Amino acid sequence: MLLEPDIEKLAIESRQKLVQEFADKYANLRERVKRVPEADAQRISEQLCCPSEIAMIAYLINMDGIMGVKQAVRLLSEELQRRAIVGDSIPNLPGNIMEFALTEGRWVSHIYGSFVRQLEIHVRGLANLEEGIEGPAVEVEKALSIIAARTKMSETIIAPVADEWQKEHPKATSKDALMFFGQAITKWNISTLNGKFLQIQRRTQALFRVLRESLLTASDSFTMDAAINRIDMLIEELGRSFEEMTLRAVSHLLLHIAPRQATGRGDRSPYVSVGVTSTRGNKAEPDLASPFDFLERDVKLAKRRLGIEREEYLKHKIARVLRVLKYQEHTHVESVEKCLTEIVDRLEIDGSQLEKIIEDFKVTIANAQEAERDNLSVVTILSFVTSNVYGADSV
Incomplete structure (x- = not known):
């Protein structure tokens, strides 16, 4: 079991790490926002009816591959609206809106990016511990391990971030x-x-009640009594209304809904599984193995979308494919060439201009800064797909 001093120490370390990461993220966004193409920001602003400052930050979040422009604009706009409702409106001035967009964009980027990825990694170990919990017949050692793992993740990883989020969001409730x-x-x-x-x-x-019952079978000790008392307090906190719930209880709820990977063992606990995972459900579709399988699928699926929605979707999907190829140590030119060649071959479209496009791209990449090359690669593939796959239907 983790003792309170240990929990507090780990929570402080998480806060310190968050502060440093946020300082870097804020500086990064503030510097990059100066280079956002005005035409793109204006187009997003007009199509999604949002301030241009929010459009710029949404553009950067999209370029980082975290989410689409539309979702980023929605999240930023929802917080802007929430503040107006609680009486803490952001003045409708470009400087104030930009400062809001930078600080809130930092939160969106962090939570939907590194925070979720970190949580997914930690949950894998917890999922193995939780498998097979059936009623009160849980071994004491296993119950203690589950409680310790949940406490560590909830109160030293999630809670410090949620606490900082609430501090930076005026009048925000649990x-x-x-x-x-x-x-x-x-x-x-x-x-x-x-x-x-x-x-x-x-x-x-219910899960914590099951774990508590297991601890009651153990011999009396100060450690066991402390663990039971802590669980009793947590169960009480979890029973409160969502608006009045403590951040500790909030963090445990958030951990509970974090998706667990299915193990295939067939002994998943009914106390843990709440339908947060999904499978392909025996759909009649080919297996997707290489990044180009996914690229082909996404290009075809994008036909169902139009305008900015299609563009956002494809940018996000193309960026993911390019990140995989980059991880496989392909250069930008090699990645773009492979993607375009695969698109031509798989979709059986005219590839007569392919050689010229690649040569032009080589020149563009050679003259571009390193920070711009990922985006240029995405735009090159997107432009080719838009012109050669969708044609007149691309508007």
Whole structure:
């Protein structure tokens, strides 16, 4: 079991790391926003009816491959609206809106990016511990291990971040934190979250009651009594309304809804599984193995979309493919050439201009700064697909 001093020490370390990461992220966004193409920002602003400052930050978040422009604009706009509702409106001046967009964009970028990835990594180990919990017949050692793992993740990883988020968001309630973090962790929309949170609340309490029953069978000791008392307090906190819930309880709920990878063992605990994972469900579709399989699929799926929605979708998907190729140690030119060649071959389109496009791209890349090359690669592939696959349907 983790003792309170250990929990506090780890939480402080998490806060310190967050402060440094946020300082770097803020400086990065402030510097890069100066180079956002005005035409792109204006187009996003007009199509999504948002201030140009928010459009610029949404553009950068999209370029980082974190989410699409539309989702980024929605999240930033929702917080702008929330502040107006609670009486803490942002003055409608370019400087104030830009400062808001930078600070809130930093949160969106962090939570939907590194925070969620870190949580996914930590949850893998917890999922193995949680498998097979059936009723009160849980070994004491296993119960203690689960409690310790959950406490460490909830109260030293999630809670410090949620606490800082609440401090930086005027008059934000625990429910606001649940909704903001919950969307990032589960990828569910607001209505789905609202519908599931009551069920998740009850399941989390039920899980801790099962673990508590297991501890009652152990011999009396100060450590065991302290663990039981702590669980009793947590169960009580989890029973409060979402608006009045403590951040500790919020962090445990958020951990509970974090998707677990299916192990295939067939002994998943009913106390933990709340339907947050999904499979392909025996769909009649080919297996997707290489990055080009995914690229082909996404180019075809994008036909269902139009305008900026299609562009956002493809930019996000193309960027993911390029990141995989980069990880495989391909250069920018090699990656673009492979992608374009595969598109031509798989979709059976005219590739007569391919050689010229690649040669022009080599010149462009050679004259570009390193920070701009990823975006140039995405734009080159997107432009080719838009012109040669969608044609007149690209507007």
